[in-house]
Amino acid sequence: MSLRVLLVEDDRELRQTLQGALQVEGYDVTVSGSVADAMAVLRHSSQASPAESFDILILDLGLPDGDGSTLLHWARQHYALPILIISARHDEWNKVGLLDAGADDYLVKPFSISELLARIRVALRHRGTTAVAPITHYKDGEIEIHLPRHEVLLQGQAVKLTPTEFKLLARLVRSTGQVVTHRQLLLDVWGDEFVEHTHYLRVYMAQLRNKLEDNPTEPKRLLTEPGVGYRLREST
Numbered sequence: 001m002s003l004r005v006l007l008v009e010d011d012r013e014l015r016q017t018l019q020g021a022l023q024v025e026g027y028d029v030t031v032s033g034s035v036a037d038a039m040a041v042l043r044h045s046s047q048a049s050p051a052e053s054f055d056i057l058i059l060d061l062g063l064p065d066g067d068g069s070t071l072l073h074w075a076r077q078h079y080a081l082p083i084l085i086i087s088a089r090h091d092e093w094n095k096v097g098l099l100d101a102g103a104d105d106y107l108v109k110p111f112s113i114s115e116l117l118a119r120i121r122v123a124l125r126h127r128g129t130t131a132v133a134p135i136t137h138y139k140d141g142e143i144e145i146h147l148p149r150h151e152v153l154l155q156g157q158a159v160k161l162t163p164t165e166f167k168l169l170a171r172l173v174r175s176t177g178q179v180v181t182h183r184q185l186l187l188d189v190w191g192d193e194f195v196e197h198t199h200y201l202r203v204y205m206a207q208l209r210n211k212l213e214d215n216p217t218e219p220k221r222l223l224t225e226p227g228v229g230y231r232l233r234e235s236t
């Protein structure tokens, strides 16, 4: 059975492009162009059979009858489905606020279809829709990380990490492909009394990049999401 996507986007051309691309990938796509209509569609789907409920919501923020974040808050209160925000850079939006409000991830327009598809896969995986075990292993090109073995290999050679560096890397591996906020990283790696100490993160991220990136000033794996957090690139 194909996964069901609700795509909420008022730009007709973009909506049709995305719908077509998602259908090619085998998704069952329902489209909507406003907050009110999307709410009605979601309500209807949840009242119908479980097969009619959506697996993921892709949500534009600038909608004709309101802000998509209204829909985000409302949907998060009522449904467990992953929510992916798509929005233009010039729209007023606070990425951290959206993630705190329950968005699973965001994409800034314009984005490539392959990027969207990757984010959808990641969001579905993290929500357990595809019923996979937690991520404990990461392999991308020359780097391989095996969490249970506490092992990090670069070109087959073991990389020595400090316990804190390893904890930070492990946290990112468990959310591979997904942005993890500064606050979340500080909380999970250092503990709740350290959530304001973002300089810890900068220091340790620099150390990790020195050990794991070919060019630490232009990271290709440990990516910065400006003002939000960090993301370990999904392996390709």
Ligand code: CA
Pocket (backbone or CB within 6 Å): 009, 010, 011, 060, 061, 062, 063
């Ligand atoms: Ca729009």
